[in-house]
Amino acid sequence: MRICHVNLAGGFSGGERQTVNLIRELAGRQHQQTLVARPGSRLFDELAGLPGLEFRSCKHFLLGHTAGAWDLIHCHDGKAAYWAYLERRLRKTPYLITRRVDNPLGKGRFTRAAYTAASRVVCLSNAIAQSVLARVASATIAVIPSSFSGFEAVPADVSAIRQRFAGKRLVGQVGRLLEHKGYQVTIAAAQQLAANYPDVMFVFLGEGPDEDWLKQQAGNACNVCFVGHQNNVGSWLAALEVFVFPSLHEGLGSTVLDAMQHGVPVIGARAGGIPDMIEQEKTGLLVAPGDAPDLARAIAGLLDSQPRREALSDNATAQLEAFSPSTIAGRYQDLYTAVCTA
Structure with missing residues (x-):
């Protein structure tokens, strides 16, 4: 499967750590992966040398739409949802959004359109799912939690x-x-x-x-x-x-x-x-x-x-x-398959 991961966050915190965890796990399952992130993102350093992973830099969700042949796009932050929505309009590529925060979605038309067009909105918890549905009742929700990161204790x-x-x-x-x-x-x-x-x-x-x-x-x-x-x-x-x-x-x-x-x-x-x-x-x-x-x-x-x-x-x-990285990656892989075969 050809998967494009998009994370346009300016920093590196829990959501970016989870992006790294998932991409690493999927690399061992023979998927072709692309990561779209901001120039200089720590994500590139964290995942450098990973087999089957291509890197692309993108400063803004309006940019970077010149090429792409993916089976689906996985959005890992809020701005990524807008990037994928534009790809959907350009190439009809399906996408899913992982929503990591429980604060209310924005009320703008662009936000509503991006979440309505997503094949799935993956929420880390039931609280997030309720928050999303309160704004976009038609969103197709899946609940998949974060994984633990397996930090080593020396x-x-x-x-x-x-x-x-x-x-x-x-x-x-x-x-x-x-x-x-x-x-x-x-x-x-x-x-x-x-x-x-x-x-x-x-x-x-x-x-x-x-x-x-x-x-x-x-x-x-x-x-x-x-x-x-x-x-x-x-x-x-x-x-x-x-x-x-x-x-x-x-x-x-x-x-x-x-x-x-x-x-x-x-x-x-x-x-x-x-x-x-x-x-x-x-x-x-x-x-x-x-x-x-x-x-x-x-x-x-x-x-x-x-x-x-x-x-x-x-x-x-x-x-x-x-909550293991392997279990969570397996759940996402099953969801990717369901989206691509729908």
Whole structure:
């Protein structure tokens, strides 16, 4: 099958990591793939040398329509949907859109046309599906979650991280430093726990536009540490006692799956697609969005009970096959076939 992947995002975050995961998996299934991305995109570096993959640069969705002979187009971000819609008009090439966020679709005519003409709109979670249908009731929806990324945990790195915070138990959060990710909620919970849990350190991995504001929220808190962007995310996850993900809204949040893969018990907010990954009191804990006292109680409850932490992580690990890169690629491959044979 000849598949054109389009991702015109300006940066590299969770959606781009998922694009990489899928293209790598499909490469092992003998598909011919093309990736259309912005000039200088990190996607090109991540996928350099992959067999059967052609690269094309495109600055804008209005550009790059001079040639193409694909069986279908897979759109991995919002601007890509417009690019594929134009290809559909030019060459009748079918396309599908992966929608990764649960915020409402734009109300513009171009957006409605692009989502109406798509053969499928793949939503990472049921919350995203509801959001899409609220704007485009005629959209043909499929729900396929993100995969875990399989970040490696290097034992020497894990030991070095624990030595860096010797005598401390680590509670961590990973992702872009944005208000909607709920870091300020974690900071407030850390401040509430500081007196009774002096051996606990909260570590935040990531960078983002709200970093200065979040550091102001933390003030002089001695139990909060911003460690910035880290290339060895798997090692950091493996060093944690508890992983928190208190987003105020979230399409899915695949970092939760990455933490689960490393045997770390997870606490997430009951928001967006997060409950699609966490079954309360079985594979993790869910707390009210924006509720720092609720988050603090949940963290304390896990820190106080190793058997409970182990039970949650064991149950979470048992469900991970459904979120593996291989399983997710297989589901997309089946969808591609259904679209191309319709």
